[in-house]
Amino acid sequence: MSNSNRYILEAINLHKSFKAGEVREHVLRGLDLRVERGEFLAVMGPSGCGKSTLLHLLGLMDKPDSGSIIIDGQDTTYMDEQTQAAIRRRKIGFVFQRFNLLNVLSGYDNIALSLKIRGLDTDGIDRLLASMGVAEVARKSPEKMSMGQQQRLTVARAIAHKPDILLADEPTGSLDSANTQTVLEMFKRANEQDGLTVVMITHSPTVASAASRVVYMKDGKIIDGNT
């Protein structure tokens, strides 16, 4: 198997720094990461070490200072914004750390909008909502839903367009253990049944144990969990 086929997502020598007042905060310092097709990867690390930053870079939401990100064999370094947006539309689903849903729309319409932006039809939404156990609340505004319901909707939206990669930033961070289990089962099911590649950030070793591989971040780099 050639490398480009084996890895769906590669980060090579990523550097990213932010201006923090007078000084520059060097968050990612030559980070390398390879994610195999169909892998369920958990990323762990102390708060503020740059996990979210990494996730945003992997999802082409921001540009690294240097280094490259290769998605499905395509080097995205020199892509223009429109091409990157096209990759996000087709291949990536996001679950962010907080506030994922548009409150002006119903739960259902949140998913419908995502599909509309991606140029897909909205036929399967009801089935998807039922399988996630949020069919009854889907007509409500997200503001009127429980945390668990909101997060299940978020996951439903992130996988509704059948992306290749799901990037989830502490998807269970604000959930109780029952809801955490449900969300993890959703991930597992999509991972095992549809071959979805999952990159999940978490602070919790229990949550991480749902993944097939766990890596750790330290000093702006990945320390492989196997070593």
Added chain:
Amino acid sequence: MLPLPLANILHHRLRSLLSALGVAIAVCMLITLSGLARGTLEEIAKRWQGVNADIIVYPAHWSDNITTIGGGGVGRGDLKMLKSLKVGGKPVIDYLVPICILQGKVAKVNCNIVGIKPEDFHLLIEKPGKKLTGRIFDPHNKFAKWLEAKLTTPSEETLSISRAELARRGGLEMVIDTRLARSTGLKIGDKVYVAGHRFKIVGEIPAGVLARAFIPLATAQWLMDLSTGRYTLIFAKLHNTSTMGDVIRKINTTSRLKATSLGQYRNMLEARFGIMYLYIDTVNTITLIVAMLFVLVTLYTIVIQHRREIAILKSMGATRRFILREILTEAMILTGMGTVMGILLAPVAGAIIEAFLPLLTVEISPRWVLISILAAAGGGILAAVYPAWCAMRMNPAEILTLE
């Protein structure tokens, strides 16, 4: 699904309503103010054009603009000269009506008061749909004859005609139009002071005729200190309107008089009062800009408050064009709602203005409705540009991390 721009508007009902209202006020002002300026001048022009005559003859020493004409610059001799005027050897004048125009106040309302002979009133002013109710002033010219006799027999008495005598002889009678009646509350039988004299309202005529108040010619001359043979101007009716050009040219070149067609009066009004359009258009433009800022600020706050939503849209791969279109659509819905409200409000505002200021006319023209629609649409697009630009420029990762 509910389109996102509509969802945003419905989610922020009050704010959306207020910014639509801003647009509505601007559109309404645009339509009513321009309708007011144009309508009021148009109403005066129509009144002059509506008389049963073809040309206006006035003294040559008067400026080319007779919209503010007064005094007694033409005389009995001019009448005689005009009467015998020939073009191509044929007499051209059907009849002549001399009038005096007196600026005055009727029950605190400023207006032109026209002095005219009772028989000329029927000739020049009345027509189907514009029939006098009540009666004409000094119906048998008794007062006019008496006054003339008084003035032409020089004696001590002439200078001391008492008010009581004027009134008793029928000289202090007045006909007013329905609009002046409505605005002053005067009705037939009422008495009103004009130029220091107590006039009696004897008749009422539907609005849309030459002036709002009419008195006997002799009375006007008396009040203006003119002799009985002096007039402000003369209306002339031609046998054949095809001779109009020749008649005007002849009068202008061969006499101490000037003539103009009734149609010219409108142009004179516009020349004199057209500056008003400029003021009103300026006010309208400013209102429109303020309304645009209203929409801009609304959209801008929506964009700023929805930074996170925009970041999420971007994470889903929404293109710049998609975001631009959403914000533009929202702007168009807001301005569209406002425009419709403004157009519906305009006739109401017009009616209110006319109710409080009955002598003004608000004429809502399709042309200005169209202009206001285009201006609002253009303003809406302009107002969307900056917020949309801000939205497109946002770095989604930064928003997601820092907020």
